[in-house]
Amino acid sequence: MNLHVAFPYNADQVGGSTVSSLTLIRELVRLDVKVTVILHGEGPLEADCRDLNLTIVKAPALSQRPMANRADGFHFRNLLSTPKLVKILRDTKPDIVHINDLSMLRTWAPVTKISRVPMVKHWRSTFKRSLSVYAGLMASQRVIAISNYNERTLPARIRAKTVLEWNPSDVMLGDDERAKARVEVRETLGLPPDAKIVGVFGNHSLRKRTHVLADVIAALKDAGDVYGVACGKRAEPYDHLLDEKIEAYGLENRLFKPGFVSPVTKWIAGCDLVLAPAVREPFGRAFLEAAAAGTPLIMSSDSGAADLIEHERSGLLVDPEDLSEWIWQSLRVIRDNDLAEGLVLAARSSLERFSAPSHASRIKDIYEKLLH
Structure with missing residues (x-):
């Protein structure tokens, strides 16, 4: 039986x-x-x-x-x-x-x-x-x-x-699937085909610190067409700083909140960079999802996944409270294609054990x- x-x-x-x-x-x-x-x-x-x-x-x-x-x-x-x-x-x-x-x-x-x-x-x-x-x-x-x-x-x-x-981990996306996802996500958001997208994925609770994305997008205004997507549902206690910073920085047309998205791997593949700035993160599934989608990741050092990420090789680890470092590391990845591709290759090679x-x-x- x-x-x-x-x-x-x-x-x-x-x-x-x-x-x-x-x-x-x-x-x-x-x-x-x-x-x-x-x-x-x-x-x-x-x-x-x-x-x-x-x-x-x-x-x-x-x-x-x-x-x-x-x-x-x-x-x-x-x-x-x-x-x-x-x-x-x-x-x-x-x-x-x-x-x-x-x-x-x-x-x-x-x-x-x-x-x-x-x-x-x-x-x-x-x-x-x-x-x-x-x-x-x-x-x-x-x-x-x-x-x-x-x-x-x-x-x-x-x-x-x-x-x-x-x-x-889930099934890794191939090059054709990733290219298709990039097109579809930009069309859904009404963005130019060559727009850069930085994403955060997860419920918008205080612990998840989604508001860090607003600081990053505001700081990257001079780095070209860079946009943000905060994908996930509102959760209590809610991260009110996200809405406050979108308004304060004037990001209503640069940072989008599409809510819960599915399949999430497609949306992650549509991004040029994923941020995971949470505190007290038991694991941090973003590591597995970003690697499967072929997108570089900056991960909070206050997470279980930090044990699996080799800093500067398979991802970038940042103190969740160090806002200037989140901005600097995001700028590095957005500007340096070789760095971004290297992070993805190393992260993907580590997925076999999962x-x-x-x-x-x-x-x-x-x-x-x-x-x-």
């Missing part, structure tokens, strides 16, 4: 972690693992799951508004769905529940305990003191960290049952060892 794994999600939350987990699911299915996706509420993730021909079970929508007096964002009302979720597990009979985000951890930890179904937590965050998160991690039979950086933040008792598995099929095979091994 095939191994059966359930993956619960909020249907309206899509980001880098979701992309990584869907890449894993796609490869698990190819390894004959039965996958059931449990979706809370309505949202764009349902279409992504249907594109993969996955079995979908609908679950009650959960409140995404944290209680005002709780710093950990836990919402007690979400526990009211526990009886219905227990019934879903009894009806679907998965061998394992695989959790990918904190909201699902808090909601599903008691469900898996009551149902006596093993839970695997894919740890895609950095740990901050939180009773609800700690209890959820303690209830997990196995924790999978995505970088040395985010594993180090875990309490010792959690690290004792944690294994490290870097996020998987292949999605081998990643899925190792995750399947984790499941099987847990059950036997």
Whole structure:
């Protein structure tokens, strides 16, 4: 009988972690693992799951508004769905529940305990003191960290049952696909064919520091036709500096916010440079996505991916708070084609160790060892 794994999600939350987990699911299915996706509420993730021909079970929508007096964002009302979720597990009979985000951890930890179904937590965050998160991690039979950086933040008792598995990369785009993406992105934005584009990809939360893009685009006004794209959804706490700086610098026609874009690899391939200026970044999927798309990357040094990037060879690492360095390094890449091409070649050569099929095979091994 095939191994059966359930993956619960909020249907309206899509980001880098979701992309990584869907890449894993796609490869698990190819390894004959039965996958059931449990979706809370309505949202764009349902279409992504249907594109993969996955079995979908609908679950009650959960409140995404944290209680005002709780710093950990836990919402007690979400526990009211526990009886219905227990019934879903009894009806679907998965061998394992695989959790990918904190909201699902808090909601599903008691469900898996009551149902006596093993839970695997894919740890895609950095740990901050939180009773609800700690209890959820303690209830997990196995924790999978995505970088040395985010594993180090875990309490010792959690690290004792944690294994490290870097996020998987996706299929690399060829030269023709990259050229096509460059044309399509410029046409979509109404930009000249030879325009240079600097992009930031991810939800526009305070931690992601998307506003750095505005400073870079303002500083590069004299470097030719250079434009910015901030791709992603608004997320709380929102990075209000992004809007304030766009207005202050007069960038309304130079920095675009197209929202969530798909396929994200096409948009990254359409850029001449990608910035990832976040702080406390558990991994930094931008490293894998930029390399797959063939676009040079400047990455925050406060990230898990910083362990994988060789500065000045496969990418550029910058202190997230050093704004002048972000501007200078961006100018270097935009002006120096040889530097840009060299960074891409080295980054692409490092992707082999992150292949999605081998990643899925190792995750399947984790499941099987847990059950036997």
